[in-house]
Amino acid sequence: xxxxxxxxxxxxxxxxxxxxxxxxxxxxxxxxxxxxxxxxxxxxxxxxxxxxxxxxxxxxxxxxxxxxxxxxxxxxxxxxxxxxxxxxxxxxxxxxxxxxxxxxxxxxxxxxxxxxxxxxxxxxxxxxxxxxxxxxxxxxxxxxxxxxxxxxxxxxxxxxxxxxxxxxxxxxxxxxxxxxxxxxxxxxxxxxxxxxxxxxxxxxxxxxxxxxxxxxxxxxxxxxxxxxxxxxxxxxxxxxxxxxxxxxxxxxxxxxxxxxxxxxxxxxxxx
Amino acid sequence: xxxxxxxxxxxxxxxxxxxxxxxxxxxxxxxxxxxxxxxxxxxxxxxxxxxxxxxxxxxxxxxxxxxxxxxxxxxxxxxxxxxxxxxxxxxxxxxxxxxxxxxxxxxxxxxxxxxxxxxxxxxxxxxxxxxxxxxxxxxxxxxxx
Numbered sequence: 001x002x003x004x005x006x007x008x009x010x011x012x013x014x015x016x017x018x019x020x021x022x023x024x025x026x027x028x029x030x031x032x033x034x035x036x037x038x039x040x041x042x043x044x045x046x047x048x049x050x051x052x053x054x055x056x057x058x059x060x061x062x063x064x065x066x067x068x069x070x071x072x073x074x075x076x077x078x079x080x081x082x083x084x085x086x087x088x089x090x091x092x093x094x095x096x097x098x099x100x101x102x103x104x105x106x107x108x109x110x111x112x113x114x115x116x117x118x119x120x121x122x123x124x125x126x127x128x129x130x131x132x133x134x135x136x137x138x139x140x141x142x143x144x145x146x147x148x149x150x151x152x153x154x155x156x157x158x159x160x161x162x163x164x165x166x167x168x169x170x171x172x173x174x175x176x177x178x179x180x181x182x183x184x185x186x187x188x189x190x191x192x193x194x195x196x197x198x199x200x201x202x203x204x205x206x207x208x209x210x211x212x213x214x215x216x217x218x219x220x221x222x223x224x225x226x227x228x229x230x231x232x233x234x235x236x237x238x239x240x241x242x243x244x245x246x247x248x249x250x251x252x253x254x255x256x257x258x259x260x261x262x263x264x265x266x267x268x269x270x271x
Numbered sequence: 272x273x274x275x276x277x278x279x280x281x282x283x284x285x286x287x288x289x290x291x292x293x294x295x296x297x298x299x300x301x302x303x304x305x306x307x308x309x310x311x312x313x314x315x316x317x318x319x320x321x322x323x324x325x326x327x328x329x330x331x332x333x334x335x336x337x338x339x340x341x342x343x344x345x346x347x348x349x350x351x352x353x354x355x356x357x358x359x360x361x362x363x364x365x366x367x368x369x370x371x372x373x374x375x376x377x378x379x380x381x382x383x384x385x386x387x388x389x390x391x392x393x394x395x396x397x398x399x400x401x402x403x404x405x406x407x408x409x410x411x412x413x414x415x416x
Binding site (some may be wrong): 027198 | 274280281282283284285298299300303310311312313315338339341348350352353384388392
């Protein structure tokens with residue numbers, strides 16, 4: 001019981017830190033996305049390999065973000081279930097899924113499955129920073145540029161909704177299909193050196209912001225899930241101890257009563 | 272002097288959000304100065320110094336990493352992976368990260384990707400040292416052996 005209580009407290013303190021980080025990255029991500037959307041909207045003939053849709057049902061890169069540890073309720077299995085469903089779906093169509101697992105639990109899971117691993121990361125979430133996101137973004141974009149068979153890049157992570165609700169979900173990273181539709185207005189902007197150059201620099205920063213955001217969001221969710229799981233475990237243990245103490249005391253009282261009855265009975269028989 | 276709304280956004284925090292008179296930034300094409308009512312503009316920022324003339328006329332300097340400068344009608348925004356005001360930079364920490372970057376460059380001689388990342392890290396450390404006034408020498412990364 002002390003163990004579960006201690007884990008609950010550790011999870012709460014880690015959770016608070018992680019939640020602050022998750023909130024801090026949002027404006028950065030939003031501003032990057034907005035600038036990208038504006039460039040795409042500017043030019044109706046705008047053309048970038050990251051915006052174009054490629055042929056379907058070939059290869060896909062799936063970034064799966066799970067935790068490094070267990071004992072967090074359904075946190076890890078919810079993420080892995082969604083990821084596995086995506087993989088099965090693509091395989092059924094004859095496609096070729098490639099996975100980038102993040103977190104020890106995801107790495108362990110995919111080690112023994114028949115999927116290709118792009119690169120595995122474990123024990124990075126707690127001390128993640130934007131440069132880790134940039135490194136991952138570069139690896140993913142490199143693979144995307146090199147292999148035209150990769151139709152899209154998706155990410156599976158856990159969205160933090162509230163202290164008691166964390167939702168595992170998937171999201172498309174690339175191609176940026178609905179980018180141009182968001183800002184239909186045309187606004188004459190000067191780009192240096194050129195709109196294409198600015199856009200190409202923006203894409204890695206966007207993907208990095210997205211990945212880093214998803215990692216800290218998932219980490220906050222993991223801590224919240226663990227806190228709830230450990231709180232329940234502590235409550236259950238307390239209840240069990242109470243019930244068992246009651247049963248024990250009853251049994252003890254029963255035994256004492258029994259002995260007394262026997263002594264009194266014995267004494268009476270002698271008279 | 273006319274002021275305009277300016278923001279510095281990083282993944283860790285919003286470093287600045289307020290009205291300023293002028294912003295001088297280092298883009299890949301050279302230094303640019305932004306005054307109020309500048310035309311809509313966007314450029315790629317290099318790791319370098321950012322100078323801001325505050326509402327009261329004081330100048331403040333900040334070290335910024337790679338990112339973007341964007342001027343729209345409502346505001347001017349710097350979006351960057353890291354930014355610190357000169358007076359808030361810890362020179363010891365910057366020095367340690369410079370040494371760390373040099374060690375990483377040494378270790379990554381045969382891997383272009385890692386070398387590139389280590390070089391960028393070195394540039395950030397040197398930029399912080401130079402902006403905080405603790406420049407220890409060359410701002411150029413060492414040449415590949």
